[in-house]
Amino acid sequence: MPELTNHGMQCHEFDSLLADALDNVLSGATLDRFQAHARACPACGPLFAEAEAGRNWLKELTEVEPPVSLVDNILASTSGVDTQRLRVHVSTERRPISGLERVQAWLSNAMQPIWDTVRQPRFAMSFGMAFFSLSVALSVAGVKPSELRQISLRPTAIRHTYYNAQARVVRYYENIRLVYAFEASVRGLKRNLRPAEPGPAKPQQKERKNDTTQQPEQKQERNYSQFDNRIILACTPLGPSVNDLPVVSVTTYRRFV
């Protein structure tokens, strides 16, 4: 729009006053200057006429009637209430809201996002898995939920339970010790009944003869295992004759692993 100055008014000023002029709120000198500019300006004059015509066209538009089901649909999609029932309820009585109801409404609004999150499938699956794991662990441990009700929490009962548990543990370890002792005696008997084992093979000792790095170990082994499986005859020098005395043979098994 060209910025013309006609009768003391510029085009941008005319534009800002145009809406007020159409609302008939201009008066006095401002109205005179406005009308003079509209008559003289080749751009603003037609603009005023078009704006006025457009406003008159818009008066032809009447208010449209919304669909009958709109209110019911809105209520169903928001509060989810039964409109017909509500209308009857509203027409008969309108009771004040109690404090408890307000607290309930507030809690419901506050908990709604949390509840929405918890209701998601992944959280439900996690909760299910946790419950399953817990039930498996309890069944493996021998805990039965039905027995938990029968537990007495009186001090004497707790003490009695403690002593019982302690006695059970002691008995258990005593039994284990008895089993170990029995096993040891059986193993000793087997060892006595078995014939003597042959000694280590000679070639191995020859191979290791020049190996000086293992010498101290070999020496130690030689010292302690030199007379392995050798029969030692014990005899007493006293007595009438050596041939008359009984011969006692003792076999010793010395093993150093």
Next chain:
Amino acid sequence: MEDVQVVAMLVRRCVAGDAAAWEEIVQTYNRRIYNICYRFAGSGDDAEDLTQEVFIKMYRTLSSYDASKGAFVTWVTTITRNLLVDHFRKTKQDRITDSIDTAPSEHDDAQPLSEQIQDQSAAPDAHVRSREVGETVHAALGKLSPELREAVILRDLQDMDYREIATVLKVPEGTVKSRINRGRAELARLLQRTYRQVM
């Protein structure tokens, strides 16, 4: 227009969970919101869906309304306008940039705008003629740019004052007036052009 105290009480009852208060709000404002949506979207079905969306949004954000910051009707109109702008942006790709000779909506019985004006003189009944003129203007309104359309709708169809419109559109009052002037002038030009084609 609205008693601020009464509306504030109604909103408080709604927030406290009073379903009857919410229904009262829906009954009071559904007609206004539907009309804004219908004039902006141009289609009855779209207007119905958009009105429902507006109320759903209102229902969720009702507790954020502050009576000291402005009238409830301005708050409601702001929600409506924001949702309409979102809807316009979403459907921008789908919208065809048709000429004024294409049928604008199902309410026009699939008749081009020029044909509707042609039939205007033949209509014997004044009521029918008035309805047809209304449909023609409605079709022309749909041809305006969204910025001009929303300003014109709020001023000339909803009778809101410039300050309220400025609050809703988040622009200065001077801009609001300028948009209204340009919108009205553009509408007149569109309708004059159509008339010339018919004549």
